[in-house]
Amino acid sequence: MDQGLAEVAELNGLERGRLQIGAIDAAAVYLLPPLLRKFHALHPRVEIVIRVEPSASLVEAVIDGRLDSAVVALPAGRRELQVLQLEVETLVLMAPPGAGRTPRRVLERLPLIAYPRGSVTRSLIDAALADRKLTPRTSMELAHPEAILRMVEAGLGAAVLPERIAGRGSQRLVTLPSFRVRRGLGLVSRKAETPSPAARAFQKLAEERLARPAPRPSRPAAG
Numbered sequence: 001m002d003q004g005l006a007e008v009a010e011l012n013g014l015e016r017g018r019l020q021i022g023a024i025d026a027a028a029v030y031l032l033p034p035l036l037r038k039f040h041a042l043h044p045r046v047e048i049v050i051r052v053e054p055s056a057s058l059v060e061a062v063i064d065g066r067l068d069s070a071v072v073a074l075p076a077g078r079r080e081l082q083v084l085q086l087e088v089e090t091l092v093l094m095a096p097p098g099a100g101r102t103p104r105r106v107l108e109r110l111p112l113i114a115y116p117r118g119s120v121t122r123s124l125i126d127a128a129l130a131d132r133k134l135t136p137r138t139s140m141e142l143a144h145p146e147a148i149l150r151m152v153e154a155g156l157g158a159a160v161l162p163e164r165i166a167g168r169g170s171q172r173l174v175t176l177p178s179f180r181v182r183r184g185l186g187l188v189s190r191k192a193e194t195p196s197p198a199a200r201a202f203q204k205l206a207e208e209r210l211a212r213p214a215p216r217p218s219r220p221a222a223g
Contacts, residue, residue: 022053079191114142
């Protein structure tokens with residue numbers, strides 16, 4: 001009886017309410033929309049509020065209670081958080097055509113258009129560069145992968161970007177899969193707090209997503 005009453009109360013709660021979700025830019029583009037589309041179809045009266053920011057500020061917003069949960073780059077690095085890893089994606093080195101056929105050659109000829117210093121993704125990329133003993137010049141720091149992609153298209157440098165956005169540009173870029181970085185994406189929420197009915201319903205959809213294989217990215221021809 002208690003379980004039944006709890007389920008009824010949860011359903012009543014989802015007739016109204018608000019879901020406050022954060023996401024890094026890349027996740028907001030290709031990971032979050034299918035989840036939110038399904039959530040909205042199931043719970044059309046729940047207001048959905050989205051914030052797109054870097055991982056560090058999203059983590060703080062979740063801990064402070066300003067967000068129910070957020071999709072961030074892992075590791076999140078805070079004990080207060082519960083982490084549900086959604087996927088591990090691959091980032092590859094991209095450059096304009098003719099830039100070179102090896103990572104070393106490309107980064108000798110072109111500066112690196114990088115994620116902001118101190119971000120999780122930047123740290124992962126810097127570690128991979130150090131492992132390869134590569135020390136590129138950094139000409140720009142941008143938080144948004146789509147903006148970085150446009151700068152590479154303009155011939156202003158090379159960049160390490162999620163493999164799945166390689167085909168989103170208006171021009172064909174060279175990808176160098178010999179330089180790869182693996183990045184986890186996870187849904188973080190507060191440990192010491194019972195989530196709202198809306199937040200629980202969204203987390204359930206995220207957990208269901210783990211049972212399905214992630215879509216394979218389109219691959220432009222490597223040069």
